[in-house]
Structures are given as C-alpha cells and as structure tokens.
Amino acid sequence: MLYINCPHCGMRSQNEFSYGGDASVKRPELNKEVSDQEWDNFVYNRKSLRGKHLELWQHISGCRQWIKVERDTATHEIFRTFKADEEFA
Numbered sequence: 001m002l003y004i005n006c007p008h009c010g011m012r013s014q015n016e017f018s019y020g021g022d023a024s025v026k027r028p029e030l031n032k033e034v035s036d037q038e039w040d041n042f043v044y045n046r047k048s049l050r051g052k053h054l055e056l057w058q059h060i061s062g063c064r065q066w067i068k069v070e071r072d073t074a075t076h077e078i079f080r081t082f083k084a085d086e087e088f089a
C-alpha cells in the first residue's frame, strides 16, 4: 500500500486519495487561437511515461484538496508532494 504525504494533513493511506492525472499538462492560453491538435493534446493525449512523473491527486477522504505528487510509475516510490498551486522545481 502507498502512503501519500498530504501537504495539508500529513501522511495518509493511498485509499484516502483519488488519482487526477498528469500534472504537467498546461491549458492553452485564453483568448488565443488554438488548433484542433492543441485541444486534442490538452484534453486527450497523454504520455505513458515510465519513471518519475508529476501527478495530480485529490485527498478525497480528507481535506479534499488537490495536491501534486512526484511518483515513479514503475516502482511507485513517491519522492515528494506539494500543494497544487506550488510550482514544480
């Protein structure tokens, strides 16, 4: 079982969280001409990376906040977590 360190609540079981997808996807700018391919990439197309990946998770059975988790998709090791509005560095 995974344990995720919620930046708001502390260490909790993965069962309290819901996976929210790739956290590295950027929405196209507002009021800008966007091609169908750019929308497809934003809405549907995802890389299936093996290794370190930045993900969104929601602490659904806790504070209900969205957080970012840096996790290895092969080993499930979690390197760090931080608030959704914090920038990944």
Ligand SMILES: [Zn+2]
Pocket (backbone or CB within 6 Å): 006, 007, 008, 009, 010, 059, 062, 063, 064, 065
């Ligand atoms: Zn929490």
